[in-house]
Amino acid sequence: MSDEKLEQNGLSRRSFLGTAAASGAGIAGAGLLGLAGCSNGEGDKAAASGAAPAEKAAAHSAEPGKQTSEVGPGELDQYYGFLSGGQSGEMRLIGVPSMRELMRIPVFNMDSATGWGRTNESLRILNEKITPETRKFLQDSGLRCYPNGDLHHPHLSFTDQTYDGRYAYANDKANNRVCRIRLDVMKTDKIVEIPNVSGVHGLRPQRYPKTGYVFANGEHIVPVDGVGKWDDPKTWNAVYTAVDGETMDIAWQVLVDGNLDNGDADYQGKYSFSTCYNSERALTVQGASSNEQDWCVVFNLAAIEEGIKKGDFKEVNGVKMLDGRAEANSPYTRYIPVPNSPHGCNASPDGKYIMLNGKLSPTVTVLDVSKLDDLFAGKIKERDVVVAEPQLGLGPLHTAFDGRGNAYTTLFIDSQMVKWNIDDAIKAYKGEKIDPIKQKLDVHYQPGHNHTTMGETKEADGKWLVSLNKFSKDRFLNAGPLKPECDQLIDISGDEMRLVHDNPTFAEPHDLCLVAASKVNPSKTWDRKDPWFWQEALEQAQKDGVELEKAAKVVREGNKVRVYMTAVAPAYSVPQFEVNQGDEVTVYVTNVETIEDLTHGFTLEGYGIAMEIGPQATSSVTFKAVRPGVHWYYCQWFCHALHMEMSGQMIVKPK
Numbered sequence: 001m002s003d004e005k006l007e008q009n010g011l012s013r014r015s016f017l018g019t020a021a022a023s024g025a026g027i028a029g030a031g032l033l034g035l036a037g038c039s040n041g042e043g044d045k046a047a048a049s050g051a052a053p054a055e056k057a058a059a060h061s062a063e064p065g066k067q068t069s070e071v072g073p074g075e076l077d078q079y080y081g082f083l084s085g086g087q088s089g090e091m092r093l094i095g096v097p098s099m100r101e102l103m104r105i106p107v108f109n110m111d112s113a114t115g116w117g118r119t120n121e122s123l124r125i126l127n128e129k130i131t132p133e134t135r136k137f138l139q140d141s142g143l144r145c146y147p148n149g150d151l152h153h154p155h156l157s158f159t160d161q162t163y164d165g166r167y168a169y170a171n172d173k174a175n176n177r178v179c180r181i182r183l184d185v186m187k188t189d190k191i192v193e194i195p196n197v198s199g200v201h202g203l204r205p206q207r208y209p210k211t212g213y214v215f216a217n218g219e220h221i222v223p224v225d226g227v228g229k230w231d232d233p234k235t236w237n238a239v240y241t242a243v244d245g246e247t248m249d250i251a252w253q254v255l256v257d258g259n260l261d262n263g264d265a266d267y268q269g270k271y272s273f274s275t276c277y278n279s280e281r282a283l284t285v286q287g288a289s290s291n292e293q294d295w296c297v298v299f300n301l302a303a304i305e306e307g308i309k310k311g312d313f314k315e316v317n318g319v320k321m322l323d324g325r326a327e328a329n330s331p332y333t334r335y336i337p338v339p340n341s342p343h344g345c346n347a348s349p350d351g352k353y354i355m356l357n358g359k360l361s362p363t364v365t366v367l368d369v370s371k372l373d374d375l376f377a378g379k380i381k382e383r384d385v386v387v388a389e390p391q392l393g394l395g396p397l398h399t400a401f402d403g404r405g406n407a408y409t410t411l412f413i414d415s416q417m418v419k420w421n422i423d424d425a426i427k428a429y430k431g432e433k434i435d436p437i438k439q440k441l442d443v444h445y446q447p448g449h450n451h452t453t454m455g456e457t458k459e460a461d462g463k464w465l466v467s468l469n470k471f472s473k474d475r476f477l478n479a480g481p482l483k484p485e486c487d488q489l490i491d492i493s494g495d496e497m498r499l500v501h502d503n504p505t506f507a508e509p510h511d512l513c514l515v516a517a518s519k520v521n522p523s524k525t526w527d528r529k530d531p532w533f534w535q536e537a538l539e540q541a542q543k544d545g546v547e548l549e550k551a552a553k554v555v556r557e558g559n560k561v562r563v564y565m566t567a568v569a570p571a572y573s574v575p576q577f578e579v580n581q582g583d584e585v586t587v588y589v590t591n592v593e594t595i596e597d598l599t600h601g602f603t604l605e606g607y608g609i610a611m612e613i614g615p616q617a618t619s620s621v622t623f624k625a626v627r628p629g630v631h632w633y634y635c636q637w638f639c640h641a642l643h644m645e646m647s648g649q650m651i652v653k654p655k
Helices: 003-008 013-023 027-037 120-127 132-141 301-310 369-376 422-429 535-543
Strands: 079-084 090-096 101-106 151-159 162-172 177-182 187-193 200-205 213-218 238-244 250-256 259-265 271-277 293-300 314-316 319-323 333-339 345-347 353-357 364-368 386-388 396-401 406-411 416-421 437-442 447-452 464-469 485-491 498-505 512-516 552-557 560-568 576-580 584-591 600-604 609-613 618-624 629-634 647-653
Touching: 079 151, 090 151, 101 187, 120 187, 120 535, 120 618, 151 200, 151 512, 162 200, 162 512, 177 200, 200 271, 213 259, 213 271, 238 259, 250 301, 259 345, 271 345, 271 353, 293 301, 293 369, 301 319, 333 364, 333 369, 345 396, 353 396, 353 406, 364 369, 364 422, 386 422, 406 447, 416 422, 416 447, 447 512, 464 512, 535 584, 535 618, 560 576, 584 600, 584 609, 600 618, 609 618
Parallel strands: 200 259, 250 319, 396 447, 560 584, 576 647
Antiparallel strands: 079 090, 079 512, 090 101, 151 162, 162 177, 177 187, 200 213, 213 238, 238 250, 259 271, 271 293, 293 333, 314 319, 345 353, 353 364, 364 386, 396 406, 406 416, 416 437, 447 464, 464 485, 485 498, 552 560, 584 618, 600 609, 600 629, 629 647
């Protein structure tokens, strides 16, 4: 029975299946005949048992400073949190204020649950935009893709200074890559490797007029081809990269001095920024922190684009690279002196200021963006754009904003979050006797990144702040020598910060982006007219005369075998197939279910194969049938009362 007919009879799918299960009648029939024909379920109402409608938002206290993190049954979080997975290589999706983990999105890792890094579709994305050197390295190493990654700095695409819900971007510091995740399906759709750099660290998208560029910092100095000498670190440089956010091609690079750290972009689409440590060009901790001042590099986007048009660049490993070094007296960059080893780089949501966090200085340096035109025109000196430099405490790393003129900075060494007023800091810098610090709150322990709800946009709402703390120590039950980290939720809606909730997270979250739920609108099932992930499968099926949505066919072409099947709870359309030992086998599975939460899988025992097939999706995997015998395959995503029976056999005949 379809959802439409169920609703005509005053029932929802949930209540119908619950009644059927309770009565013990029609389980197999409901699964075999009913579920495959269900509609998308858009009109599904709450269950007859009284569960709250899915659309009901969490009812938080409207009184400032007294918000609760509780999200009751049937209620929804108000914000999505896009959390970096660090060395796990994945991006994690959480709900805020509940802080519940909703989903893990594989990106730079290999994931046994979904088959990411093993399926043909994921391998294409992982290897589509890699350098020739990496391609050869993988081949020589016997690898199909990089098996790891270090995902930092998730940030969403912008239109007109606020999130537009299209994409999320992040960087892989370990292997110099930038990814893009489609937010309509919460899947990675593009990954590009960046040449000429070492340690892609900071990442930020352009805010205005839309995300044309995604800026990525090359952290480590290296001998860039044509510039640096391998045996002379004083000739090594860092490289700043702009990636086209639409095509994920590299637009241009700028050669700069010193190790680049974190970056940001302005709200006018004119400039981007990067903090720089190791102005000394040293290779040791002591050497890299010896200078009392390093700098922030400011990039003039219009000048860079004009330089590209004029041909003022060298092509280095296929990329247009401009010279932005200080010694070149470049029109593309300016170097603003900042106290020792600045780290975080954050733009205020009013578009006026850039905050540069000291790390080895107790200060945060505030730049006035409106002065940058005069700086590039030579009318003022570099430090003239500094309008405040408040001393906040030991180890300032990152700053977030509430949209009400207040900033929130993490103090790593002090294990505190400090709230300070930007206007008061500017007045104090001019000589007025005023303390910009409004409050300090202990966090546990050693905070790194922090983020406020919508705080990177012109729509910063000042509701919540999350502190990502590097150590948890005694906050949770002992889990052994490797401890979880500690994320803490802070209510900033009132006059004072108030710690509301903390929870453990696995290594190493690093950064977070908090986005109003209304800005993101994920699909409920795949659209068969959008075959991005299964394009190759579609093309091959057409050559074989197979319709993927109705497939039940085995095609042999020499020693290559292609198996096409559909998945409908609780059965595959091909319950058994035979191949010869040594055959190259490709299995294509199409999930023809239309119910939004009815995911199927394909796990082949003894071959290290498991893949996810979401509703209306096609997934494929290619392997060599080297092990003779009977190998069962089964659905690893529980889908039906007869789920255990959803299986089949691959028979590999020995030579």
